[in-house]
Amino acid sequence: MSGSFTVIVAGRDAPLWLAAAALARSLAPSGVKVEAVELPSALTPADVYATFPALEALHNQLRLDEAGLLRATVASLTLGQNFTDLAGAYPPFLHAYGSAGARIGDSDFFAHWVKARRYGLNVPLDDFSLTAAAARQGRLMFPDEENAIYGRCDYGYHLPAIAYARLLREAAIRYGATLHAADQLAVEHDGDTITAIELGEDRHFTADLFVDAGNVLGAATFHSWREYFPVDRVLTAAAPAFANIPVYAENRAGPTGWTALYPSRPATYVTHAWSSVLATDDEALAAASTASGLPLAGVVIRAVEPGCPAQPWTGNTVTLGASFDPVHGLDLLGFQVSLVQLLADFPAGTGFAAERAEYNRVTPEALDRLRDFQSAHYALARYAGPFWEAARATEVSADLAHAIALFRARAELAPFEEENLPPDSWRALLLGHGVEPESWPPATDRVPPEEVKAQFRRMLGFVREQVLRQPTQAEWLARA
Incomplete structure (x- = not known):
């Protein structure tokens, strides 16, 4: 990037500092100056960031050592979320952060499991998952060379929010972001363009690009998901x-x-x-x-008011993330998706109409897919009570309706372009809420049943063997 380019990131807590750190780490070598406007924290000691596995990749880009992260935040690891019915009418299901089974020949394991269950198999899908099986046994599961060949096993974090925000703040400053603390801010506009922000005490700032990391600049019109x-x-x-x-x-x-x-x-x-x-x-x-x-x-x-920016990049301001329903804790993942897309589309100069158009094409679609995942939990849940009756009466997007119908018809997931959750997450959710596939792709029938049975036995043995090797959370944290 030729010449100087200034970015002002405004917000509070982890979203602010995650954005400031990522922008400074990625763009400072290109001459981009990152300034962070920090508004008063909205966090309390009762707040936690329950994260998805994708956050680890962003931590790696920020050179955040995992052992140091766990020490600084006193966090723990999580292999997923278990959904239970207090009334006991429906069995619990685990949304585990890992895959189930390994490919059989050229075909997907899941289709073979669906077919085998139709013919009498009584082994839950979780028993074929390294992550789910470990979670059920109270053990962690870490990827290594041996089990990586079998399938994906991931984990997220339960991060005490205040400590995590503090760690990210230190990282952002270490990478060169300049801090400006303010109790409030005022925005000056010229049409869709922010010309300056005022922070009080005669502090007046301009920038080439403004990044809103907390819906504090008011540049975007929000589309309600109510x-x-x-x-x-x-x-x-x-x-x-x-x-x-x-x-x-x-x-x-x-x-x-x-x-x-x-x-x-x-x-x-x-x-x-x-x-x-x-x-x-x-x-x-x-x-x-x-x-x-x-x-x-x-x-x-x-x-809580769920919604997303209708046009997240408006004028010279990018509004990151969305306000999600809290059921799956997707706020930080949605924020990360928006932030990574901004890094991909970051402008090479002050004329950025093309980058803005691409960002506004991709990001809303990605956020809608996350929204649909949460929406499915309410639309499909069979739990009793007035809350769940109201939940089942909520809207279902056309994309979600199509995804449910396709899964029910032939055990397949609709291939949406801007999908940021793995297929196993969708399968766990849909199966957990009783959406049973009625058939499977015809190619599945090419593999002889005896070969499938032999493969299943090997998989189950491998999973049991791997789980027994893994530590409990207490054992691992004691030496982390």
């Missing part, structure tokens, strides 16, 4: 940590909402989500206490 989601209130709290930290989160469905437990070392972080139409704040607190079975401290209640 029709897809029943939740409009969320409670967060901290409870005592478990003596033996579980290796996955748990989401418990109750009649008026759901309660999630995110175990970590400092605390067990509890989230309760509900609709204010169906329960008061006091009733929600009582439901969260009952569902978690834990004493709650530091309770904070917030409103």
Whole structure:
């Protein structure tokens, strides 16, 4: 990039510092100057970032050592999320962060499993997954050369939010981002273009590009996702940590909402989500206490308004991420998807109409796919109670309806271009909510049944062997 180019990133907490660190790390060698405007934190000690495995790749780009990350944040690892019905009417299902089975010849394992189940196989899909099987045994699962040949096994983190934001702040400053702290900011416009921001005390800043890492600049018009989601209130709290930290989160469905437990070392972080139409704040607190079975401290209640920027790059301002429903904890993943796309489309100069058009083409589609994953949880859930009755009445996008229909018809997932969740996540969700494939791709029938049975036996033996080699969370953290 010729000449100087200044980017101002405005926001708060982990999103601000994740963006500032990534931009500074990637673009400073090209002469880009990154300035970070930090607004007061919105975090409390009861807040946690429950992350998906994709975040590790961004950490690697930022040269964040995992052992150092875990020490600085006192975080723990997670292999996925377990969804349970407090009424006990429906079996639990695990959304594990790993694949199930290995390819059989030239065809996908899942289609063979679907076919075998039609002919009497009584082995759950999770038994073929390294990650899911380890989670069920209370063990972690780490990728290595041997099991990488078999299939993907990943993990995320339960990151205490304040400590994580502090770590990212240090990284951003280390990579050269300049910090400007402010209690508030005012924006000066010329049409769609931000000409300057005012931070008070006669602090006046201009830039070639503004990056909104928290919907604080107001450049984008937000498109509401309210029709897809029943939740409009969320409670967060901290409870005592478990003596033996579980290796996955748990989401418990109750009649008026759901309660999630995110175990970590400092605390067990509890989230309760509900609709204010169906329960008061006091009733929600009582439901969260009952569902978690834990004493709650530091309770904070917030409103939730899901939506995304209609045009995330407007004028000279890029608004990152979206406001998701909290059920799968996708906020940070959606933010990462937007940030990585910005790095891919970052302009080579001050005339960036083409880059803006491409960003606005790709990013909303990617965010919509994440939205549909969360929406499917409500549209398909069979749980009883007024909350879930309202959930099943929410809208379903045309893409999601097509994806469900295709999966039910022939065990296949629709190949959407801007997909950021692996097929195994979708399979776990759809199967968990009772969407049973009625058939399978015809190519599956080319493999003789005896060969499939032999392959299945080898896979199950390999998974059992690998799981027994893995440590518990406590054992691993003690030496991490």
